[in-house]
Amino acid sequence: MTSTSADVVISDDEILLRALEERDFGTLAGLKWQAFAPPSGKSAISIMRLQVLGPDAAKAKGLQIKPKFAGFARARAGSIRLVHAHVTDEPDDFVGHAHLDHGFPRPPREEAPPLAPGEPSEVSPEYLRALKHFKTIAGLFCYFADTAEKTAWTGADLEEVCASVAAHKTCIHPMPSTEPSA
Numbered sequence: 001m002t003s004t005s006a007d008v009v010i011s012d013d014e015i016l017l018r019a020l021e022e023r024d025f026g027t028l029a030g031l032k033w034q035a036f037a038p039p040s041g042k043s044a045i046s047i048m049r050l051q052v053l054g055p056d057a058a059k060a061k062g063l064q065i066k067p068k069f070a071g072f073a074r075a076r077a078g079s080i081r082l083v084h085a086h087v088t089d090e091p092d093d094f095v096g097h098a099h100l101d102h103g104f105p106r107p108p109r110e111e112a113p114p115l116a117p118g119e120p121s122e123v124s125p126e127y128l129r130a131l132k133h134f135k136t137i138a139g140l141f142c143y144f145a146d147t148a149e150k151t152a153w154t155g156a157d158l159e160e161v162c163a164s165v166a167a168h169k170t171c172i173h174p175m176p177s178t179e180p181s182a
Helices: 050-065 077-082 125-140
Strands: 015-021 044-049 069-076 086-089 097-101 142-145
Touching: 015 050, 015 097, 044 050, 050 069, 069 077, 077 086, 077 125
Parallel strands: none
Antiparallel strands: 015 044, 015 069, 044 097, 069 142, 086 097
8 A cells, every 4th residue: 555645644843844045034024924925826835844854855955946045944843733724745746845735825916006106005805814824824934044055954953942833033043134245
């Protein structure tokens, strides 16, 4: 009998990774919600299972996925499930691949003509609820810096514990500087 992704249970304490580029960071808010939102009409994003891949293989895959790789966002599966999102093993693309499924497709942003110069366009209540959810998910992840210069993982220990929920509030791993270097 062959196992399927439905047969594989990802435990609540399993560490999940999302490969990031510098564009995935905000100056004040930390990780941008866009890094955790699926394309319009889709409900899931790809993540990696640290327990299956290990840090070096995860980085190798991260370098393939993100040409300007800058590190990983890391969270435990249990914290994601607490906000009503789902985590499933999806090994068809590669061993160690998983999905973070938000449970609803990302609604398209309805672009209305601006009311006046400089005023924002209106967005649907559905889009605003989705935006709140994506921001909540982003807040569950802790940033671990690394560079694309080496193929092996050179960042901090990915298994180091920051917090069980809302890691960004207690995370000891600093966000990258977005200030121009002198």
